[in-house]
Amino acid sequence: MKENIDKLPSPWVSAIPLVVLTLLLYAVIRAFGGGAIDGGSQIALLSATSVCVMLSIGLYRCRWSVLEEAIIENIRASASAILILLLIGAIAGTWMISGVVPTLIYYGLKILHPTFFLVASCAICAIVSLMTGSSWTTIATIGVALMGIGRAMGFPEGWVAGTIISGAYFGDKLSLLSDTTVLASSTVGVNIFTHIRYMLYTTVPSMLIALATFTVAGLTLAHGTSTHAEFYAETLAATFRISPWLLLVPLATGILIVRKLPAIVTLFCAVVFACVAMLAAQPHLVMQVGGGAELDAMTAFRGVLTTCYGHTAIPTGVAQLDELVATRGMAGMLNTVWLIICAMCFGGVMTGSGMLRSLTEIFLRWVRRTFSAVASTVGAGIFFNLCTADQYISIILSGRLFRDLYAERGFEARLLSRSVEDSATVCSVLIPWNSCGMTQATVLGVSTFVYMPYCIFNIVSPLMSLLVAAIGWKIKKQQ
Structure with a gap:
């Protein structure tokens, strides 16, 4: 992926789009709560993307063609x-x-x-x-x-x-x-x-x-x-x-x-x-979903397709x-698909402008061993959950931020993806103002602070990630 390599942006300037994204997501979560993924988070991502574009072009003379190519490449990579x-x-x-x-x-x-x-x-x-x-x-x-x-x-x-x-x-x-x-x-x-x-x-x-x-x-x-x-x-x-x-x-x-x-x-x-099991075991439900008085071929066809999409x-x-x-x-996944596309736009311009690289350089200065790399990733996942109040954004930002760092240090990519899940995914529900924490507290009728001490798996997971990294179990460096 091409970067704006003429002049690497300052880390302080590179942090501005992240700060804007954090503030916007905070406002979105306050306004929409668990419904933030229905569109508010996507608008926040696109707004932060525009801030990154303006800073890149205005301050560092980055060409729009470079940013556009980075966005397209990011979206292409997310197609599967x-x-x-x-x-x-x-x-x-x-x-x-x-x-x-x-x-x-x-x-x-x-x-x-x-x-x-x-x-x-x-x-x-x-x-x-x-x-x-x-x-x-x-x-x-x-x-x-x-x-x-x-x-x-x-x-x-x-x-x-x-x-x-x-x-x-x-x-x-x-x-x-x-x-x-x-x-x-x-x-x-x-x-x-x-x-x-x-x-x-x-x-x-x-x-x-x-x-x-x-x-x-x-x-x-x-x-x-x-x-x-x-x-x-x-x-x-x-x-x-x-x-x-x-x-x-x-x-x-x-x-x-x-x-x-x-x-x-x-x-x-x-x-x-x-689909085969549905037709064999639940014909009455297929007929109900298909909206027919009897299970003929057209009713079965409508029922199966409706169930899929x-x-x-x-x-x-x-x-x-x-x-x-x-x-x-399938229709129920469209909000997540929309979120991924918007996140890929944000990640693309952050990468293409060199801002993500600038932020990564800070970690490169002290990440030398496996434990420090995993500890940084786990800490970043929890930090982004606290700042962005959304686990999806936290996963994307953590993965994008450390991907090049792990490659340069010779760490396996699967170690990064696991460390991201051990932190950004499981810890989101422990944060009261995170979309996950707010939603589960509302659904279960139990305050986040009340259930937090008893979410044993969620608490132990990031600690286990650090322990496994410390002893080096099943962790290899690429040659």
């Missing part, structure tokens, strides 16, 4: 990520209406027991989030249901919220369907399967510590009994045809992943598998479950 996100939207719809996700939730709810409620809640949210790729959806749906169950059992609401958030962010972080996972890997330029496999070295130990903590808490905290879990499970069974045969869909997808097929091919096959809402009679089984398809 955008296609993956659209396929993720299709999977979210087809896996839900086909009964794959409801079957997984059904069997998960069956294992609930008061003594092991906390650890089971964490595990259920992890599975649901892993299969749906969305921590927000998991928390806002099954998480809300588990909050009600936990309160009925007499558990402190901070503990219950902490287990839900820990499980949801674990699944989100490792899911092929997660937009943050796709964003982190694509921003750094790492194959998504490589990225997910490498995250296991920090994510699994962090989750084991969280599960152990929740197990001990469940054995020691006072609690009662509840039949809520059984009620939700039976409601799902009354709406969907629950069958262990439906688990063949995620199993077949897993086989494709193990065989290391390209992500786009794997995800497309996953959609096809689910559009909004679906299957009534279950229970508000929380209605929200859980509602899907948005």
